[in-house]
Structure formats: structure tokens, C-alpha cells
Amino acid sequence: MISMIKELWRGNICPQTDSRNNSPEMKELMEYMARHHDNLLKTMTDEQKEVFEKFDDCWSEYMSLAEASIFEYAFKLGMQIAIETLTE
16 A cells, blocks of 8 residues: 555655546636737836836745645644544
């Protein structure tokens, strides 16, 4: 049996990039976002592109922190449920 903890430690499980978790709706939304992003860049000046790139970098960093926080919360919640189930 595969140890989930070992696989997570080895980097074989990467929840934030695991595309199996992306629903068709999420994939469609990502395609829309990419298309709108590209269209927006085409209309911008170099100065506007620089500001937008900084915003984009900040947003990516924020989302990375938010995903980590959500993962931690969900993991702890799952463990609390497991402990409660096993102790009753």
C-alpha cells in the first residue's frame, strides 16, 4: 500500500497543481481568463503592462498563500473528523 504521507513528502502528490481536481467548469474558466488576459495585454501601453504585471505577480502570491491556508485548514478539519470518528 502506498503511504500518502511519504508520497506527499517526496513531491509525488501536489494538491495545488493536480489537474485531476479541476472540474470542467474550472478548466473553462481558466481558458476564459487566459483569453481575456491576452486581449487586455494587447490594448495596454508598456507602462500599463508593467503595472498589470506587478498586480498579476501580487495576485499569484496572494493565491498561493490562500491555497496553503485552505489546505492547512482542510487537513486539520479532516484529521479532527478522523479523530472524532475513531474515538467514538
